[in-house]
Amino acid sequence: xxxxxxxxxxxxxxxxxxxxxxxxxxxxxxxxxxxxxxxxxxxxxxxxxxxxxxxxxxxxxxxxxxxxxxxxxxxxxxxxxxxxxxxxxxxxxxxxxxxxxxxxxxxxxxxxxxxxxxxxxxxxxxxxxxxxxxxxxxxxxxxxxxxxxxxxxxxxxxxxxxxxxxxxxxxxxxxxxxxxxxxxxxxxxxxxxxxxxxxxxxxxxxxxxxxxxxxxxxxxxxxxxxxxxxxxxxxxxxxxxxxxxxxxxxxxxxxxxxxxxxxxxxxxxxxxxxxxxxxxxxxxxxxxxxxxxxxxxxxxxxxxxxxxxxxxxxxxxxxxxxxxxxxxxxxxxxxxxxxxxxxxxxxxxxxxxxxxxxxxxxxxxxxxxxxxxxxxxxxxxxxxxxxxxxxxxxxxxxxxxxxxxxxxxxxxxxxxxxxxxxxxxxxxxxxxxxxxxxxxxxxxxxxxxxxxxxxx
Numbered sequence: 001x002x003x004x005x006x007x008x009x010x011x012x013x014x015x016x017x018x019x020x021x022x023x024x025x026x027x028x029x030x031x032x033x034x035x036x037x038x039x040x041x042x043x044x045x046x047x048x049x050x051x052x053x054x055x056x057x058x059x060x061x062x063x064x065x066x067x068x069x070x071x072x073x074x075x076x077x078x079x080x081x082x083x084x085x086x087x088x089x090x091x092x093x094x095x096x097x098x099x100x101x102x103x104x105x106x107x108x109x110x111x112x113x114x115x116x117x118x119x120x121x122x123x124x125x126x127x128x129x130x131x132x133x134x135x136x137x138x139x140x141x142x143x144x145x146x147x148x149x150x151x152x153x154x155x156x157x158x159x160x161x162x163x164x165x166x167x168x169x170x171x172x173x174x175x176x177x178x179x180x181x182x183x184x185x186x187x188x189x190x191x192x193x194x195x196x197x198x199x200x201x202x203x204x205x206x207x208x209x210x211x212x213x214x215x216x217x218x219x220x221x222x223x224x225x226x227x228x229x230x231x232x233x234x235x236x237x238x239x240x241x242x243x244x245x246x247x248x249x250x251x252x253x254x255x256x257x258x259x260x261x262x263x264x265x266x267x268x269x270x271x272x273x274x275x276x277x278x279x280x281x282x283x284x285x286x287x288x289x290x291x292x293x294x295x296x297x298x299x300x301x302x303x304x305x306x307x308x309x310x311x312x313x314x315x316x317x318x319x320x321x322x323x324x325x326x327x328x329x330x331x332x333x334x335x336x337x338x339x340x341x342x343x344x345x346x347x348x349x350x351x352x353x354x355x356x357x358x359x360x361x362x363x364x365x366x367x368x369x370x371x372x373x374x375x376x377x378x379x380x381x382x383x384x385x386x387x388x389x390x391x392x393x394x395x396x397x398x399x400x401x402x403x404x405x406x407x408x409x410x411x412x413x414x415x416x417x418x419x420x421x422x423x424x425x426x427x428x429x430x431x432x433x434x435x436x437x438x439x440x441x442x443x444x445x446x447x448x449x450x451x452x453x454x455x456x
Contacts, residue, residue: 033435096279197287
């Protein structure tokens with residue numbers, strides 16, 4: 001029911017059992033101290049292993065460990081400065097964040113039991129183990145956000161940044177494409193809705209007759225992220241739920257169960273376990289109406305008709321997106337797909353998923369694909385299946401960067417430079433407030449000079 005937040009800390013997600021085993025083999029020692037916070041050799045080594053696991057063709061230079069330590073020093077300074085500035089992270093925020101992350105991992109593994117079996121610990125033990133890490137991450141993020149609050153780059157700053165690049169150092173950009181899409185999903189028919197509502201009504205009557213809400217959730221709920229935990233959604237704040245669900249939840253008193261609530265996910269029973277000001281601790285039972293083969297065929301026929309109209313020019317791409325597309329992310333930007341790496345509507349061939357690249361290789365600029373199968377992950381963690389039509393808007397050959405053609409990329413680089421400058425100023429301003437000690441073994445790291453040189 002929520003938007004996905006960041007993952008668990010590094011060792012929990014990326015390295016899992018392998019990383020934990022490797023960590024135990026390291027001869028650990030303190031290599032840096034920032035105020036009351038220490039950085040261990042194993043912290044650097046584990047982060048190094050993570051970076052190396054991302055590389056498929058090359059081995060990382062050992063110098064990357066200097067950069068890793070630089071980032072860890074910054075995180076610890078955020079914590080130290082947060083303590084000096086009395087920045088507070090509420091217990092409810094930590095609990096909510098842990099709940100979100102556990103739910104996300106439960107959806108990845110398929111069930112709470114599989115998650116617990118993999119790590120050899122209960123979800124309660126996992127939460128306890130990572131409470132301090134999550135608290136520190138939230139505090140660090142809060143301080144970091146203050147550093148960049150309101151930071152923007154003007155068109156003049158973008159132009160000045162580009163003009164400072166030596167002519168022989170202007171970057172080459174690889175071949176790129178702009179891709180649009182029209183997406184539709186099968187709709188549940190009224191008969192299936194009625195059956196689901198009747199099923200939930202029977203469950204409701206059983207609960208009212210004395211059946212345990214949590215047990216009914218375990219037995220019948222179609223929400224994979226909460227069913228195995230008795231329907232537990234954790235601590236919720238306003239704005240995290242779909243509107244109809246939220247409106248019903250905030251009307252409840254502690255211990256009260258709602259009437260049947262319909263949302264885009266299906267039909268719900270909601271129970272309020274606890275109310276803490278504007279925060280609610282909730283459970284729910286979700287019954288999802290089933291998609292039938294007839295529902296699938298109907299949307300496929302509609303998409304075939306749209307594809308035909310696009311190809312004979314009786315329907316424009318913009319009209320098709322506005323009137324039919326059901327992917328809100330691309331619909332909000334005129335149907336264009338955004339590259340998750342950059343946030344811009346340009347994709348290098350290497351950034352495009354395998355099946356789609358084969359489709360694009362057979363298309364010319366301005367053409368539409370046939371109707372393609374499509375799937376996306378819902379907020380509940382489940383895969384939603386439907387259809388899409390791809391539009392190849394543009395294809396740009398490899399070229400030297402220019403302001404006219406690559407403004408968005410250059411703007412991003414200019415902003416990154418400005419953020420680094422602001423961060424360096426912030427470090428210079430605040431590092432004198434905190435005790436620093438860096439091990440002699442890292443003294444040759446040029447990137448760490450800003451930490452060791454005297455504050456002006």
